[in-house]
Amino acid sequence: MSDPLSRRYVAPVTTEQPPTDAVRVSGKPSNLWRDAWYDLRRRPLFWISLGFVALLLLMAVWPTLFTQVPPDNQCLLENSNKGPTGDHILGFTFQGCDVFSRIVHGASTSLSVGLLSTIIGSGIGWIMGTIAGYYGGWVDSLLSRIGDMFFSIPYILAAVVVMTVFEKYRNVFTLSLAIGGFAWAATARVVRAEVMRVRQAEFITASKAVGRSKFSTLMAHVVPNAIAPLIVLGTLALAGGIVAESTLAFLGVGLGTETMSWGADISRAQSTLRVAPMSLIYPSIALTTAVLSFVVLGELLRDAMDPKARATR
Amino acid sequence: MNASIDQEPLVSIRDLKVAFRGQHGVREVLHGVSFDIFPGETVAIVGESGSGKSTTAAAIVNLLPGTGKVTGGSIVMDGRELTKLGRREMEHLRGRDIGFVPQDPMSNLNPVWSIGFQVKEAIRANGIAQGRAEVKRRAIEVLQQAGLADAERRLHQFPHQFSGGMRQRALIGIGLAADPRLLIADEPTSALDVTVQRVILDHMASLTRDRGTSVLLITHDLGLAAERASRIIVMNQGEIVEAGPSREILEDPRHPYTKRLVAAAPSIASQRIQAEVTEHGIQPEESLADAPTMVRVAGLTKDFKIRQGGFRSELFRAVDDVSFDIPRGKTLALVGESGSGKTTVARMVLKLESVTSGTIEVAGEDVSHLSNAQAFALRRRMQPVFQDPYGSMDPLRNIGNTIAEPMVVHGVGDQSSRRERVLELLEQVALPSEVVSRYPNELSGGQRQRVAIARALALKPDVVVLDEAVSALDVLVQAQILKLLAELQSELQLTYLFITHDLAVVRVSSDLVAVMEKGKLVEKGSVDEIFANPQQEYTQRLLEAIPGASIQLGGGGL
Numbered sequence: 001m002s003d004p005l006s007r008r009y010v011a012p013v014t015t016e017q018p019p020t021d022a023v024r025v026s027g028k029p030s031n032l033w034r035d036a037w038y039d040l041r042r043r044p045l046f047w048i049s050l051g052f053v054a055l056l057l058l059m060a061v062w063p064t065l066f067t068q069v070p071p072d073n074q075c076l077l078e079n080s081n082k083g084p085t086g087d088h089i090l091g092f093t094f095q096g097c098d099v100f101s102r103i104v105h106g107a108s109t110s111l112s113v114g115l116l117s118t119i120i121g122s123g124i125g126w127i128m129g130t131i132a133g134y135y136g137g138w139v140d141s142l143l144s145r146i147g148d149m150f151f152s153i154p155y156i157l158a159a160v161v162v163m164t165v166f167e168k169y170r171n172v173f174t175l176s177l178a179i180g181g182f183a184w185a186a187t188a189r190v191v192r193a194e195v196m197r198v199r200q201a202e203f204i205t206a207s208k209a210v211g212r213s214k215f216s217t218l219m220a221h222v223v224p225n226a227i228a229p230l231i232v233l234g235t236l237a238l239a240g241g242i243v244a245e246s247t248l249a250f251l252g253v254g255l256g257t258e259t260m261s262w263g264a265d266i267s268r269a270q271s272t273l274r275v276a277p278m279s280l281i282y283p284s285i286a287l288t289t290a291v292l293s294f295v296v297l298g299e300l301l302r303d304a305m306d307p308k309a310r311a312t313r
Numbered sequence: 314m315n316a317s318i319d320q321e322p323l324v325s326i327r328d329l330k331v332a333f334r335g336q337h338g339v340r341e342v343l344h345g346v347s348f349d350i351f352p353g354e355t356v357a358i359v360g361e362s363g364s365g366k367s368t369t370a371a372a373i374v375n376l377l378p379g380t381g382k383v384t385g386g387s388i389v390m391d392g393r394e395l396t397k398l399g400r401r402e403m404e405h406l407r408g409r410d411i412g413f414v415p416q417d418p419m420s421n422l423n424p425v426w427s428i429g430f431q432v433k434e435a436i437r438a439n440g441i442a443q444g445r446a447e448v449k450r451r452a453i454e455v456l457q458q459a460g461l462a463d464a465e466r467r468l469h470q471f472p473h474q475f476s477g478g479m480r481q482r483a484l485i486g487i488g489l490a491a492d493p494r495l496l497i498a499d500e501p502t503s504a505l506d507v508t509v510q511r512v513i514l515d516h517m518a519s520l521t522r523d524r525g526t527s528v529l530l531i532t533h534d535l536g537l538a539a540e541r542a543s544r545i546i547v548m549n550q551g552e553i554v555e556a557g558p559s560r561e562i563l564e565d566p567r568h569p570y571t572k573r574l575v576a577a578a579p580s581i582a583s584q585r586i587q588a589e590v591t592e593h594g595i596q597p598e599e600s601l602a603d604a605p606t607m608v609r610v611a612g613l614t615k616d617f618k619i620r621q622g623g624f625r626s627e628l629f630r631a632v633d634d635v636s637f638d639i640p641r642g643k644t645l646a647l648v649g650e651s652g653s654g655k656t657t658v659a660r661m662v663l664k665l666e667s668v669t670s671g672t673i674e675v676a677g678e679d680v681s682h683l684s685n686a687q688a689f690a691l692r693r694r695m696q697p698v699f700q701d702p703y704g705s706m707d708p709l710r711n712i713g714n715t716i717a718e719p720m721v722v723h724g725v726g727d728q729s730s731r732r733e734r735v736l737e738l739l740e741q742v743a744l745p746s747e748v749v750s751r752y753p754n755e756l757s758g759g760q761r762q763r764v765a766i767a768r769a770l771a772l773k774p775d776v777v778v779l780d781e782a783v784s785a786l787d788v789l790v791q792a793q794i795l796k797l798l799a800e801l802q803s804e805l806q807l808t809y810l811f812i813t814h815d816l817a818v819v820r821v822s823s824d825l826v827a828v829m830e831k832g833k834l835v836e837k838g839s840v841d842e843i844f845a846n847p848q849q850e851y852t853q854r855l856l857e858a859i860p861g862a863s864i865q866l867g868g869g870g871l
Contacts, residue, residue: 008557010567020573020789021759023745031752032710202704206768209663211692211721213685222706 020278032228036304053292060108062063071260073247083278093265093279096274103286105260110290111284113179114241120180122234123185130226132188133195134218144192144260145183155182156247163253170255179244187233194226201225228305239291246287262287322349323390323527324373324495330385331365331372339662342368344551345386350495355528357542357559359535359574361787365551366531367416369594370497374411375403390495402709408439411486412526414517416481416500422472428483431470432456432490439491451490459486460516460856485517489526491628496521506650506814507858514541533787535578536817536861539563547571578793578861604640606677606860607808608662608776611636612679613671631657634671639825642774642802646810646819646840648855649829658829659780659812663697664688675776682812693723694767700781702761706753712739712764719771738767742797760789761796768799780812795822818861820844828852 030038038176040046059066078097079088090099132143162178163170199203207217246263248254249306256259262283270281323798343365350356360366371377373388373395388395392411398406407413409796415421422431436442440452451467456464459482472480481501488496502510523526532538538545539559546556547570555568566572573661615632620865632654639645660666661720662673664683673681680691696719699705705716716735720726723753726734728756736746753761762782769777779798784793801807811823819826820840828836828851836849847853 008561008567009555010557011552011554011555014568020793021757023748023756023760029711030709030750030755033709202699202701203707205665205695206699206705206765207663207707207718209692209697210768211689211722218720224709225707 007273017194032305036301039304040300045296049293049296049300052289053297054098056107056111056290056293059104059112060141063104063108066104067098067101069098069101070256071105072097072258074098080281090282091276091278092111094276099279099282102265103259103283106262106265106286107290109255109259109261110287111247113176113245114238116172116292117175117179117241117244118234118237119182121183121237122187122230123184124180125233126230127190127224128184130195131192132225133192133226134199135224136196140192140289143188150182151185151189153182155179156244157211159181159244159248160251160253162250166268171256175245175248175255179241183237183240183244187230187237190229190233192196194229195222198222198225207267219278229302232298232305233303235294235301239294239298242287242291242294288308321352323352323591324529325389326369326373326386327389328386329369329372329383329388331368331381332384334380334382337599339384341384342381342551343372346548346551346553346558347386348546348553350527350529352527353493353525354544355518355530355542356533356544356546357530357538358788359532359538359544361533361789363550364548364556366548367499368551369548370499370531372531373497374407374413376407376413377492379604386672402459408435408493409491410493410495412479412491412493412496413497414485414488414498414501417483417504419504421484422475422480424472427469427471428475429454429470432468432483432487435487435490437785441491455486455490456483458489458520459483461486473827476509477505478513481505481513482516485513485520489520489524492524493526493527495527497529497531500533500665501530502537503533507816507860508650508854509856510811531821534860535563535574535788536859540861547574548825573789575787584819602656604642604702606638607643607675607828608639608645608810609640609672609674610638610662610841611674613658613661613674615654615661615666615668616669631832632661635827635829635834636671637825637827637834637837639808639810640775641808642806643825644802644811644823645825646811646813646823647827647829648813648816648819650814652831653810653829654832655829656780659697659778659810662810663695663778664691689723693772695776695778696774696775697763697778697780698762698769698782702758702765702785705765706761711749712751712753712756715753715764715773716768719768723772724761725772734771735767738770741770741801742767757790759786759794762794766794766797766801773805774807776808776810778810781814782811783818784813784815790820792821798822816855828855 053098075093075095075097077096079092080094082092084091084098088098088100090103092101093102128147129145132140132147159175159178160184163175166174204217204221207221208214212220245254245261247268249261249263250267252267254263257264265283266280266287269276269283273280326349327347329343329346330341332339332341332422334340346365346369348356355566358366358369368377368381371381372383375383375395375398379385383396384397390406394789395403395406422428426434429449431446432455436448436451436455442448452468453464456467461467461479461482467475468816475483485498485501485833488498492744496517501517502513505513517528520526528542530538530542535545539562541852542559544557545559545562547554547562547568549570555562555566556572562571563575613635614630614634616628617631618626619629620626635658637645637647647655647658657666661668661681664680666682671681672679675694675771678689683691710718713732713735715752718739720731720734725731735749739746739748744760744763744767748756748760748764753764756764765782766777786794798809799822802809808825811819813819823840825837826840826843828843829851830851836843836847836852843852844856847856858870
């Protein structure tokens with residue numbers, strides 16, 4: 001038995017062998033949403049960006065909580081481009097209006113356009129993408145080609161045209177419709193791909209074998225499993241909507257002059273950039289912070305809900 | 314055994330420890346593994362998924378995935394310590410001294426480069442040949458040796474033009490291109506059909522025998538290991554539980570884990586798993602002829618349209634004139650290799666695919682041309698269990714809702730009676746009631762498959778279609794699920810249509826077999842008849858290809 005090839009080794013039996021495939025359940029139940037939440041709540045950046053978003057929301061809903069100074073009807077030209085004083089912590093614009101107050105009151109415009117355009121854009125994109133991805137065939141070809149057409153038009157350009165043509169009807173809703181109505185194609189593409197992925201899964205076949213109809217399967221199994229990217233995209237689209245509103249206002253085709261808007265303020269402060277840079281920089285900071293908060297939130301949500309991204313982290 | 318083997322090991326592994334760094338700190342997956350590989354011998358590491366067998370192989374060539382690191386022990390090859398080699402030295406060693414054949418031939422060849430380019434790349438990287446003409450000559454030689462006829466033409470082909478078996482041949486060729494002294498083959502044939510598996514393994518064996526290459530074979534299949542290797546190392550949870558000459562391990566397993574593994578391996582077990590029928594007061598062994606027919610399939614045919622580009626399309630006959638009967642309370646196994654049409658038959662029986670011609674009768678009623686509404690009623694009597702326990706459940710629904718879904722869809726009972734039924738079903742499939750509020754990702758593959766069985770039984774069906782239902786499971790779990798299925802069958806008088814590619818599983822799970830080849834039914838009969846006396850050459854080939862089939866065990870059994 002000195003031949004090493006015929007040597008036999010048997011490990012000492014130290015522990016009781018557990019029964020095959022024993023069920024071990026411990027801790028809280030977990031699924032995609034719960035895991036994402038556990039993941040998110042441990043991240044400081046999530047709370048920071050969420051804090052900014054909450055602040056923005058509060059400004060939009062209840063501006064008088066932050067400032068008592070009216071943004072546009074107590075403007076005194078004698079204050080034009082003055083620096084900060086006691087009640088006016090960020091100084092005055094060229095027209096002598098309070099900068100801080102204008103920023104606070106401008107939040108509601110940015111946020112409502114952002115939200116509304118996202119709801120419209122994501123809504124159209126979601127429905128188109130889901131139908132195209134789930135039913136396939138000529139329905140898919142038709143909807144995808146329509147999507148491609150919209151995709152080829154930059155939505156800012158389209159919105160400029162729409163807002164110029166319908167000058168009389170400029171309000172938050174039409175502006176959002178113009179932005180959302182041309183920005184849905186990207187969402188539709190992602191949703192379509194996700195629905196096609198889920199459609200291949202065996203639990204969809206299982207659901208049909210149980211006797212669910214095609215539409216019922218779509219609602220019960222496909223939609224919930226394909227919704228995650230829509231939420232991520234929605235957060236990013238919100239940031240895009242805010243930027244679009246500001247861009248249009250900057251170009252002078254946004255909402256009317258009576259509406260407070262960061263973009264319009266940045267545009268107006270342009271001419272006095274060298275003598276009074278702060279009246280341009282402060283609204284820019286507000287705009288950047290708002291957009292950044294939504295983008296960061298979107299990225300974190302994407303991280304938390306995409307298991308593949310999580311595995312490589 | 315082999316007198317020419319000298320006593321100096323080629324590779325000597327001592328107390329090898331490997332750990333992965335994860336979110337919750339460092340997790341050790343190999344807890345001190347020691348073994349030797351001698352020149353010219355074939356050693357097999359056998360274990361279930363998660364046993365650390367592939368990690369051991371990857372550690373030798375320092376190709377541990379992700380955050381894996383060797384944290385202790387030594388790997389010595391020719392007096393050189395491999396764990397301390399630098400990156401360049403390791404790259405020099407890979408290919409030249411140690412060849413590697415990966416598991417999945419489908420994903421291990423780059424689809425955008427020709428086969429020839431990839432073989433030449435390996436030859437150049439290993440510095441075997443210099444100069445264009447010489448490299449090309451050598452590449453052709455490598456592919457010829459790998460058993461690819463017409464190697465010169467094959468050089469210019471791309472991976473998608475190769476079948477799975479041909480790709481694995483090419484990969485074996487690449488692995489052996491530089492005449493390494495050790496070839497590591499990690500589940501080299503798990504993704505291939507059994508008959509192809511046999512040819513590939515025979516070929517690999519003859520190549521390595523001629524050159525005196527040592528082989529480290531990683532496999533989950535004990536029968537295959539015993540057939541191909543002189544020594545077997547059994548691993549469980551990152552440790553070696555038993556090692557020794559193959560025959561000894563199989564005939565006289567000493568460690569409790571090995572004993573269970575040997576007992577569960579379908580390729581070497583030989584008896585039909587029988588539930589203790591008398592326990593439930595049912596007459597045992599109703600003879601096949603006496604039982605009334607539950608499912609009758611006659612002349613079943615399915616044509617698929619294959620698009621040829623533009624508006625032209627061509628008909629492809631996936632299933633051609635298939636007929637069989639399944640008596641009530643019995644199991645018919647539909648066997649065949651990939652592409653034989655067996656799954657299409659199952660899908661037609663389940664009404665997931667329309668029937669081109671032929672009839673399907675369930676309990677005497679023709680169901681092959683039912684409208685959707687009529688099919689809805691049929692689904693209460695017939696339920697499927699699918700292959701992939703990871704894919705067949707909605708990840709966002711908890712187990713309770715998953716099992717209750719058929720009842721909800723069919724409007725059976727109210728909320729509380731459904732809940733009661735769910736708990737009853739969980740008990741039937743031997744799962745604790747706590748799993749009701751759990752989600753599929755928290756359960757193991759075997760447990761999920763039990764949930765799938767519970768879901769299939771929710772509506773008290775007569776027929777269950779098992780589409781490769783145990784193929785994705787580890788042997789011990791597989792044996793357990795097969796036993797559960799047998800118990801449920803005798804308890805509930807279920808009729809099973811069992812779709813599988815694995816003849817070894819058929820022997821322990823079925824009463825009747827129908828063998829399919831290229832859409833046609835080539836042979837059918839009782840399991841005993843077919844296994845003892847196969848009439849068709851194709852069936853014979855399939856049977857011979859069961860790994861370990863030739864190994865006779867003296868009094869093993871369950």
